[in-house]
Amino acid sequence: MQGRMERKKFLQLTAAGSVFCLGGPGILAFGANQRGSELISPGCRGTKVKVARVYLGTSHGLWPKPDLDFDKEIRFYKSEFAKLKDELADVDFVVDELVTSSDQVAGLKDRLKEVDGVLAIHFNIGIRPILNELLGVGKPTVVFAVPYSGHGWTGFGALQKQELGARMECMLTSDYKQLAVAIRPFRAIHHLREAKVLNVTTRSFAEYADGIKNKFGTEIKQIDLKQVVDAYDSVSDRQARAEAERWIKGAEKVVEPSREDVIKSCKLALALENLLERENATVMTVDCYGSMWDQTIKLPAYPCLGFSRLNNIGLGGICESDLRSAMTHILFQGLVGKPGFISDPTVDESRDSIILAHCMGSAKMEGPDGPAAPYKLRTVMERREGVVPQVKMRSGQKVTQAFLIGTDLLLYFTGEIVDAPETDRGCRTKITVKVDGDTKKLWKNWSHGLHRQTCYGDITRELEHFCRYQGIKMVNEAA
Numbered sequence: 028m029q030g031r032m033e034r035k036k037f038l039q040l041t042a043a044g045s046v047f048c049l050g051g052p053g054i055l056a057f058g059a060n061q062r063g064s065e066l067i068s069p070g071c072r073g074t075k076v077k078v079a080r081v082y083l084g085t086s087h088g089l090w091p092k093p094d095l096d097f098d099k100e101i102r103f104y105k106s107e108f109a110k111l112k113d114e115l116a117d118v119d120f121v122v123d124e125l126v127t128s129s130d131q132v133a134g135l136k137d138r139l140k141e142v143d144g145v146l147a148i149h150f151n152i153g154i155r156p157i158l159n160e161l162l163g164v165g166k167p168t169v170v171f172a173v174p175y176s177g178h179g180w181t182g183f184g185a186l187q188k189q190e191l192g193a194r195m196e197c198m199l200t201s202d203y204k205q206l207a208v209a210i211r212p213f214r215a216i217h218h219l220r221e222a223k224v225l226n227v228t229t230r231s232f233a234e235y236a237d238g239i240k241n242k243f244g245t246e247i248k249q250i251d252l253k254q255v256v257d258a259y260d261s262v263s264d265r266q267a268r269a270e271a272e273r274w275i276k277g278a279e280k281v282v283e284p285s286r287e288d289v290i291k292s293c294k295l296a297l298a299l300e301n302l303l304e305r306e307n308a309t310v311m312t313v314d315c316y317g318s319m320w321d322q323t324i325k326l327p328a329y330p331c332l333g334f335s336r337l338n339n340i341g342l343g344g345i346c347e348s349d350l351r352s353a354m355t356h357i358l359f360q361g362l363v364g365k366p367g368f369i370s371d372p373t374v375d376e377s378r379d380s381i382i383l384a385h386c387m388g389s390a391k392m393e394g395p396d397g398p399a400a401p402y403k404l405r406t407v408m409e410r411r412e413g414v415v416p417q418v419k420m421r422s423g424q425k426v427t428q429a430f431l432i433g434t435d436l437l438l439y440f441t442g443e444i445v446d447a448p449e450t451d452r453g454c455r456t457k458i459t460v461k462v463d464g465d466t467k468k469l470w471k472n473w474s475h476g477l478h479r480q481t482c483y484g485d486i487t488r489e490l491e492h493f494c495r496y497q498g499i500k501m502v503n504e505a506a
Contacts, residue, residue, distance in 0.1 A: 076217045078210055079122035079135075079142045079166070083157050084150035086127055091175035095151050097125055104148060107203040114207040117214070132160040139164045144213030144496070146206070152177035162191050167216065167496035169209045170197045187495075196492045212493040215361030220244030222357045225306055227255055228314035228348045235350060235433075242434035242497075245357070247350060248306065252325065255313075258298035258305075259327050267294035274332070274404065274416075283406040284414045288328070292414040295326065296333030303342060310343030310353050329413030331387040332404075338366040338389035339399075345369065346387060347478075355431045355480040362489040364394045367480030368420075371454060379466045380445065380459050383428070383481055388418025388456030392483045405455045417455040419447045426460060427486045428479045437494055440469060440505040441485050464505030472504045 082104070084097050108115065122138050124131075139145065147161060149172035158179070162168055172180060180199055186192035196212075198205050223246045226232065236247040270293035275281055281289070299311050313330045334344025341360070345353045346369050356367040370383035386407050390399040400418050407413040422444050429439040446459035458481070462469055494501040 074217075074221060075117050075119045076210070076214045077119050077121045077142045078213055079139055079145040080120045080124075080148070081122065081135075081145060081161065082125045082148045082150060083154040083161075084125065084127055085153040085157070088151035088153040088177065090152040090177060097127075097150060100150055101125060104203075104206075107206060111204065111207045115210065118210060126157055126161075129156045129160040132157060132164070136164055139166055142166060143217045144168065144210070146171060146209055148172075149176040149179060152179070155179055155182065159191060162186075162195055165194065167213060168195050169212075169492065170195065171206060171209055172197065172199050173201050173203075174199075193498070194496050196495055208489070209492075211362045211489050212496055215358055215489075215493050216243075216496065218357055218361035219354070222246070222310060223248065223306065223308035224310040224312065224343075224345075224350065224353050225250045225302060225308050226312050226314070226348055226350065227252065230314060230348070232348075232350060238434050239350075239354065243354075245354065247353075248308070250302065250306075254302065255295075255298065255326060258302045259295050261301065262294045262297045264290075264294075266297055267291070270294075270297060277399070277402070278404045278416075279401050281404045282417075283411070284404050288412075288414050289332075289404060291328035292332040295328040295330060296336045299330065299333040299337065299344070300342070303337070310345060310357065311337060312343075312345035312348050312350070312353055314348035316347045329407060329410075329415075331407065331413060331415040335387055335389050335416045335418075339391040339395060341366075341395045344387075346385065349478055351431055351433075351475075352478055352480050355429055358429075358431060358490075358493070359480065359482040359486075362493065363482065363484060363486050365392060365482050365484070366394075367482050368392065368456070368458075369478055369480055370458075371477050372479060373453065374466060374470050375459070376466050378445075378459070378461065380461045381442070381466065381469065382448065382453070382457055382459050383479065384454040384457040386415045386417075386455040388416050388420070390416060390418050392418075392420060408454050415455055420444055420456075420458050422446060424483055425485045426458075427482050427484065427490070428460070429482070429490065430475065430479050431499075432475050435499055437490065437499050437501045438475065438479075438504050439487070439490060439501065440464060440503055441487060462505050464503065466505070469505040472502075 082101055121142060122135060126132060145166050145168040147168055147170045149170055183197045187195055198209050220243060225248055227250045239245050267290050271290040275289060303311055337344035343353060343356045345356060352369050359365055359367045366389050368389060370385045373382045375382060390402050391397060400420055402416040402418045405415050405417045407415055424444045426444055427439060427441050429437060431437050441463045442460040444458045445461045448457045448459060491501060
């Protein structure tokens with residue numbers, strides 16, 4: 028794609044807000060800020076999110092007042108956008124226009140074809156014909172309307188039920204910080220289109236990959252065992268020892284693994300990142316419990332620590348060649364700049380909770396610029412070998428669980444972490460989540476396999492907007 032920067036440069040850029048600070052093989056284990064100047068969209072390959080910022084107003088509108096000064100209104104909004112510059116630093120407003128008639132929209136249509144989404148800012152009464160023309164372009168569109176913008180909101184719900192409004196969302200609020208939130212689903216659309224997933228497996232996944240490519244633009248490429256081993260062999264022992272020292276030093280405790288095990292795992296971790304760089308990709312997954320079971324043992328080390336490292340620096344490391352989890356992970360990154368935690372759940376109805384467990388945890392659940400959670404270095408529970416970070420996540424934290432099934436269904440539920448259990452049963456990293464809703468309905472509604480992805484924060488609204496734009500059915504499993 029024209030304008031795409033080299034990934035090595037991309038990984039050296041610092042980000043803030045919902046954009047990330049990333050780093051190359053010499054970075055600290057958790058992706059701490061090292062250098063930076065330019066801000067760029069995370070989780071993709073170096074291009075910016077393209078948004079049309081369109082101000083909607085009519086000269087004949089008498090409400091909220093007859094003499095509304097559009098230039099003054101635009102200056103005010105520009106000052107509010109300036110306050111959000113860190114969070115919007117990965118956004119290009121490629122269209123930035125005041126539109127006062129539906130005829131003007133016709134002149135913008137060619138420029139609107141290239142955008143990821145349209146932010147329509149509602150000024151006064153009578154803008155419905157303009158909005159209809161704008162929606163006719165077919166781009167994801169969010170209408171931002173503060174109180175006293177007009178009475179158009181009374182028809183927005185009905186419009187959403189029509190074909191014309193199928194890709195329209197609305198934010199009726201006096202909170203101008205929500206201007207940045209409104210753009211998050213556009214960012215997710217952009218990330219999915221830009222993302223490339225490397226899948227180390229011998230299984231065929233062509234049908235799934237074709238469907239994903241056609242719907243979202245995401246590329247999924249098969250990688251063989253030899254490519255991983257060659258990448259491992261190309262990492263120097265010095266680099267691996269330095270990386271291992273950082274992980275060991277940062278750990279509360281190294282429980283089972285030997286120092287040599289950690290060094291081998293860190294050498295593979297650096298190799299995985301080098302593979303992503305070589306392929307200009309963003310997410311890595313290995314079929315470690317499927318077709319690669321025997322091959323995993325043949326690998327010089329387990330990939331778990333490498334996956335955790337990729338998540339910590341704003342890329343993606345996904346267990347078990349779970350491509351649905353990979354897509355959900357990219358979606359989380361695009362919406363809120365945070366990774367997902369893949370889990371194998373078990374239910375506790377007596378506490379209205381679900382326990383989400385997996386051996387590999389990611390310490391940077393708030394994103395690469397956020398604080399790192401405490402961790403211990405452990406073995407894989409079932410195998411009693413390898414190296415994984417057992418991460419202690421934060422109690423009291425609101426979380427969203429989600430899973431993107433194919434191209435047209437998203438399952439989700441929300442809750443709050445009430446415990447991070449320390450027990451020898453189940454996988455190493457565990458969180459107990461008190462479910463918002465009915466735990467019994469949750470397990471009775473459960474479908475589409477074991478895994479779910481957990482993200483910090485209640486991101487229901489962002490998911491709703493994304494799903495409307497993309498024509499995806501969104502189902503609350505606990506309702």
